[in-house]
Amino acid sequence: MGDDNDESTQRPAPRPVAAVVVETPLAHLDRVFEYAVPDDLDADAVPGARVRVRFSGRELDGFVVERRAQPQHDGRLTPLRRVVSAEPVLTPEVLALCRAVADRYAGTLSDVLRLAVPKRHATAERNLAMECAPAEVLEAPEPGPWTAYPAGPAWLRRVASGEAPAAAWAALPGRRGEGDWPAALAVAAATALAAGRGALVVVPDHRDVDRLDEALTAVLGKGRHVRLTADQGPQARYTAWLKVLRGHVKVVIGTRAAAFAPVRDLGLVAWWDDGDDLLAEPRAPYHHVGVVLGLRAAATGAALLAGGFARSLRVQGEVEAGALVPVEADPALLRSAAPRVTIAGEGLDEERDGPAARAHIPSRAWRVAKDALVDGPVLVQVPRRGYLPSLGCAECRTPVRCVRCQGPVALGAAGTAPACRWCGLTLAGNGFECEHCGSRRLRSSITGARRTAEEIGRAFPGFPVHTSGSGEVLASVGREPSLVIATPGAEPVADGGYTAVLLLDAWASLDLPTLDAPLEALRRWMAAAALAREGRAVVLSGTPEAVALPAVEALVRWDPAWLAARELAERRELGLPPAVRVAQLTGGRRALEEALEQADLPAAAQVLGPVRLTATGGPPRRPSAEGEPERVADHHVLVRVPDSGTESLTRALLALKAFRSARKEPEVVAVRIDPLDMF
Template identity: 55%
Template sequence: MTKDGGGTDLIPGLGDLPERPVDGPGKSAKPGKSAKPGRSAKSGKAAKKGARRPAEELPVARIAVDMSLPHLDRPFDYLVPAELAAKAVPGCRVRVRFAGQLVDGFLLERVAESGHDGKLLYLERVTSSEAVLTAEVAALVREVADRYAGTFADVLRLAVPPRHARVEAEPGAAPGDDAEPPDDGAEVDVGVWRDYPAGASFLSALADGRAPRAVWTALPGPDWTAAIARAVAVALRSGRGALVVVADGRDVARMDAALEAELGEGLHVALTAELGPAERYRRWLAVLRGSARAVVGTRAAMFAPVADLGLVVLWDDGDDVHAEPHAPYPHPREVLALRAHRAGAAALIGGYTRTTDATQLVETGWAHALAADRQRVRTAMPRVRYVGEDAQLARDAAARTARLPNVAFEAARQALQDGPVLVQVPRRGYVPGIACGRCRTPAQCAACQGPLSLPSSHAAPHCRWCGRIAGDWHCPECGFFQVRAVVVGAKRTAEELGRAFPGVPVRTSGRDAILERVGPERALVVATPGAEPPAEDGYRAALLLDGWVLLGRPDLRAGEETLRRWMNAAALVRAQGPVVVAAEGTLPAVQALVRWDPVTYAERELAERRDVGFPPAARMASLTGTPAAIRDLLADARLPEGAEVLGPVPVPPAPGPQAGTDAQDKERALIRVPRAAGHALARALKEAQGVRSARKATETVRVQIDPLELI
């Protein structure tokens, strides 16, 4: 990384163009002249009386300026004035003048001399002397930016929360100052880890200060929080910190309760966006200052400044909620793996199922598999049956009323005598998709061509994109005005189940209102994937409906994601409880669910992707932008040898009223390279982005390394 304080930028990729100055913090110096702290490069005379003087020790500060331009992605040198020498500490927030404007930045380090030949500007002020950017996190941010072809500033916005001055000034704002870790002289109690043959050795290595790395296939049931809490306690006993990342706020609450039960109060904090900026910053400062030694949170917590990090944990790494929506789109699995490698910390990546990415870590030897033996799995798993919907519905009129196959109907009827039953429906809403009742032509909005849906049994069709009511809709093909349901949502399913099981309470859990927990009383709980609430003592049965909706998605990870959603729901059922999945039994994902064998499925899926060259067996980059911008970027990119460019192809219109306008002008290209060339690919794309940035290109190209969705 070039360290240049004068703003002179040698633009990569433009070798035959003359060097030219670009916007920077200072003016370019004349050839042969060098600047010394406190003296002008032009005259060499001492500064006038009353002028600012540089600090006597380490007068040069290297600043990471809050600028996302790729060609300016490097630190810049500034002089530290004598009056700010005590406050300007590495990691603090500062304000500097850059390209004629006052901008924010972070002080990375202070050095004795600058390698820049030119006049250096002074720091304008120190916003806060709190060293919020630790050296470990700064190095991680740099590595993540390079890994994902992004900029230091973009990653830094994800790593360090906005400042809250009042919280910083609070005395004793950090909780847990007087908390003590559990007695480290006690023998390690493996707890629920005794169900895993390698569980005791994993905890023993953790207690000895070593760095075991494992991909954990958890047994069904609610004990995953207790298992992680025990591992965190062992890490803290060894004198190190721990970091746990989970998918959403509900998992954070469960993990928070488990950690409090295991550790007591004051040794850990929970970080979520729902806390609000003040409380979240207060807890983040507690981690920074070392009073909280363990952290649990969602994806933003992956950069938490845990001191002496000894353990990183990621639960359910296949959940798409982990995918960061902001540039450069880092994934917690990759970030935590980098942190574990850099800090020499242990790593635990767990879930009820196993992703192909985690399987890749096992096959490369980076991590070891941690799973229970088959006999223990058979005693803990539910009894899974598959059933074809159409054949069963044709035989049973009562089941047809509830839109349930006969086997599922009977399983629910018997289980309801003892407690709650979970019903998983892939789609939310009432009837999210309708079609002509005669010719089956999909019903579309006349204004934006978006899909029409029914919000309730008495409402008129309305557009899911623009919200227009289509009360006078008629089929453009045959003129018929009646519609039929193509896909049934959770609300319609709950309505039908209420008629099929009179007297049984029906509760729904979805995006609009997610249930936290249900009691042991009899009830039908209709939930969308990811919104299933745990039940006290477990569900008595589970029905997984409309499997074709999940398996039929045009996505490379459709089978893997479907199995993950099914197993997460089935894991909430009591051991040996009935689970009925409405899908064809010959499909590999269904067979993996029946056998409760996600490892074999993931290994097979990875082998197939290796044969066809898809992630994670290969590295891929996605370029999204206008056709001209993509061509420009590819022309400037020095792609590694063996790189294969796929496309570009038009990007499907995004849902919403803007679809069909400028969205159709966007295209997408994929670049595929072997895994060993992944860093070279990221570097080439970042350099090409820097060339376009220096040219002040008006059209942007979104670059994503290893995107979650390829289709």
């Protein structure tokens, strides 16, 4: 009898209640709901498992986040419908991270979970073994490429000892093979793994993943890491994700969504090129990888590394606040490694070439390309894809707009008629007449990559010409002499490096309709220039005349930190982000005015607007039918608060979203914290 009592006391207490997060985007339902657990589902309904529940008359998916002995709800509980999978895919750490991201960006937990946990693939679950043989103990690698940075080996030693150093790494340009940035990130990940800690590295696109994958395989060997990218098939991606969840591997590399991978014993989080817009999620809640990994490092005690050739304002702010320690090369080494940047159209160029010194492809660029083609490939960066992506009046330079939708008119190829880039309406015959000066002649405002390839191909007969851009991105090119025409972000890596780099139409990069235009232009230029062989020539052409341009100076000096510090100081004086926190509310004018009346904004909040949005990215939506309420999201409001008011602002906006959702307001007001394209 005594034995029976002992056994009963050792049994776990019954927990017949499951707290479930239901996958619904409605903000007023962003909380857990309690369900009764039937006896036949008791063993499978573990915390983290996927379930199906009855919710508001429908069957919806959800995740069990907790099992409870007693309900907190007074009344009868609806039972769980079924357990989709007993696999605990939502770990407590990832759940806490998703909740923190949702709160930081005034979003819902359901929105973040949709991005953090991939869709289930039953075959992958069945085929992957639950356990795997323990991997061989890995010895800590030599610092290798980190010896080029005085603080690099010390940072690695702190990672190996289990500490949490946070660094902003300014990578050297012109490195090849074992000294390139993928090799440096591979050494950092291997250092964490050798100390028994996991590592997570996020890069902007799949070509960067390929390079990092190759470098990690060289350092770790095969099977010691997985990759998570959007271009993987459902089964391959879910299999890789399960390997991480079950502890088969502890090193993950990938693109944006990999930031939520359930890495065990996380010891290092790192990401490359903080300013790349591919690291910003385009779907709600519009989070940034750098912020997500920063939250994750703070919660887990992991080391943090933000690397790149350029430096974003967010990273610069963290450096100035002391949260990130800069890891940089000695000035002497940097000067020898940085490319020799010259500005076409300056000095003797103007005396010798006259107006042609500032042409689309000036004579200096031609001469540099001709000399460099002797022993290798030459890279030509063009800021726009297409043929002639923008046309203007030949007399007064006024941009040509479509008569039907006011979209930009472009020329798609040689011998074709100009057409609208939005609606496709063709400008046939003599259909153009400038509304300002009456001229009927057109000129190109911007030369695209395809037209540039034609011009260069005629100028350098006998040399192959490769194009890399949207829809056809090359991963790499060989050592043989060739010309590579690429748009920003699509530059292929050359075997051994480029013998010269030409950066055309600088004014088009500097004229981007964003607040970060100088920083973005410098980031694009540096990314291309860093692909040149050490000490080779880089020519920047098309800079505006008689204008002092800090971005150009930063490129010539190869000093992105100077430009970032300058821009951040100006933002502080003007009260612009990231010196202040800004939220953007988008919707119809009437809906925004109602939302501002409904919101309990902080006392320090400053409301700017509503103002009409400028249509720059595509055709405007059709207006509502006559007599119907206006539902076109054509206006926006900016709400600005000091950095100390971030939490109060997000709480107020979350409450606003929940209030409007509960009232079933017909007009949606979208909320974005720290938008990248608000200006």
